[in-house]
Amino acid sequence: MRIISGKFRSRLIKPPKGLPVRPTTDFAKTGLFNILASRFNFSNVRVADLYAGTGSLSYEFVSRGCEQLVSVDRNPDCVRFIRQTMHGFNAPKSVFQSQSDVLVWLDAQQGPFDILVADPPFAETPAEELVNRVFNKGLLSQDGVLVIEHASTNDLSTIQGHNETRRYGSVSFSFFNP
Numbered sequence: 001m002r003i004i005s006g007k008f009r010s011r012l013i014k015p016p017k018g019l020p021v022r023p024t025t026d027f028a029k030t031g032l033f034n035i036l037a038s039r040f041n042f043s044n045v046r047v048a049d050l051y052a053g054t055g056s057l058s059y060e061f062v063s064r065g066c067e068q069l070v071s072v073d074r075n076p077d078c079v080r081f082i083r084q085t086m087h088g089f090n091a092p093k094s095v096f097q098s099q100s101d102v103l104v105w106l107d108a109q110q111g112p113f114d115i116l117v118a119d120p121p122f123a124e125t126p127a128e129e130l131v132n133r134v135f136n137k138g139l140l141s142q143d144g145v146l147v148i149e150h151a152s153t154n155d156l157s158t159i160q161g162h163n164e165t166r167r168y169g170s171v172s173f174s175f176f177n178p
Contacts, residue, residue, distance in 0.1 A: 112138065
């Protein structure tokens with residue numbers, strides 16, 4: 001796994017074996033960040049990486065200048081790995097990790113976030129529940145976006161707030177706006 005762009009471009013990240021994760025491919029990450037970079041200045045946004053896993057998306061945000069980021073995952077080994085990696089990057093103090101179930105974490109949050117990225121396990125993608133919790137709690141800023149990574153075989157276009165879906169092989173990103 002490598003960081004695609006920014007301050008830490010080309011840095012290799014080697015997660016420990018045995019983490020229950022499916023890291024986002026470089027191809028899909030490049031596409032996602034091209035879309036987000038056209039909409040946001042990363043140094044001025046508040047971001048949450050939900051179901052963070054190895055932290056692949058979190059590292060991209062920090063590498064590109066994001067200083068307000070939380071990585072959320074319920075697996076303690078994943079959270080520990082992200083924390084250690086971010087420490088090695090000398091990430092800002094406003095970049096932190098939370099070991100929690102994502103839905104429970106969302107219930108406890110106060111908005112707004114500018115970008116919420118969710119990469120849940122494909123077998124249990126709770127897309128509608130994620131969208132409903134984010135929108136009902138007002139967790140997105142006026143121009144904010146919720147991005148859900150999912151198997152391309154899943155169609156999320158009928159869910160409230162769906163704006164577009166971009167496909168990158170077997171993986172797609174669906175974008176939701178309030």
